[in-house]
Amino acid sequence: MNLLFLCVANSARSQMAEGLGRKILAEPGRVASAGSMPASVNPLAVKVMREIGIDISQHRSKCVSEFNAAEFDYVVTLCADEVCPVLPGNVTRVHWPLPDPASVDRASDPEGALRAFRKVRDELERRITALLCSTS
Numbered sequence: 001m002n003l004l005f006l007c008v009a010n011s012a013r014s015q016m017a018e019g020l021g022r023k024i025l026a027e028p029g030r031v032a033s034a035g036s037m038p039a040s041v042n043p044l045a046v047k048v049m050r051e052i053g054i055d056i057s058q059h060r061s062k063c064v065s066e067f068n069a070a071e072f073d074y075v076v077t078l079c080a081d082e083v084c085p086v087l088p089g090n091v092t093r094v095h096w097p098l099p100d101p102a103s104v105d106r107a108s109d110p111e112g113a114l115r116a117f118r119k120v121r122d123e124l125e126r127r128i129t130a131l132l133c134s135t136s
Contacts, residue, residue: 001135002030003128004072006085010035010061012042012102012117013078017124019049019056024128030071034064036085042102048117052125074131078124096127 003025005017014033021031038061049056069075069089077084080097101120106113 001025001027001074001132002072003032004067004069004075004087005031005033005078006035006064006075006087007033007078007100008035008037008082008085009039009102010063011039012045012100013098013120013124015041015045015056015059015061016049016117016121017076017078017128018059019054020121020125020128023054024125024132029073032062032067032072033059034062034067034085034087036064036083038063042117044101044106044113044117045121048114048121051118052121073135076131094131096124098123 003021005014007014018031018033041059046057064085064087069087069091075087075091076094078096078098080099098120101116104113104116
């Protein structure tokens with residue numbers, strides 16, 4: 001199975017989903033992530049993924065234009081309040097509107113920011129596992 005996770009900045013949700021997808025995917029396949037306005041990988045995403053034994057520290061933010069929909073079985077968009085990027089082409093699309101954990105101000109509420117990242121990480125793990133179980 002080939003999965004592509006999309007959000008706007010490709011810095012938190014989609015990066016965590018890429019790391020989780022690679023870990024959970026039991027069969028050979030491709031897992032990637034991208035965004036419509038790529039930024040850089042959020043350090044808190046790296047931190048909360050490391051907590052569960054997944055290293056995404058070498059990931060880089062990628063633009064959705066780097067990918068071809070025909071190469072993927074599923075394109076999963078993760079935007080909640082933002083306008084999600086679109087990857088044109090014939091592909092099965094799934095939308096999981098998850099809040100952007102990076103929107104929590106980590107300067108004024110560092111523990112709240114970590115909780116937000118962990119909550120999204122755990123929900124992504126649940127949904128990715130369910131998606132893979134439903135297709136096997």
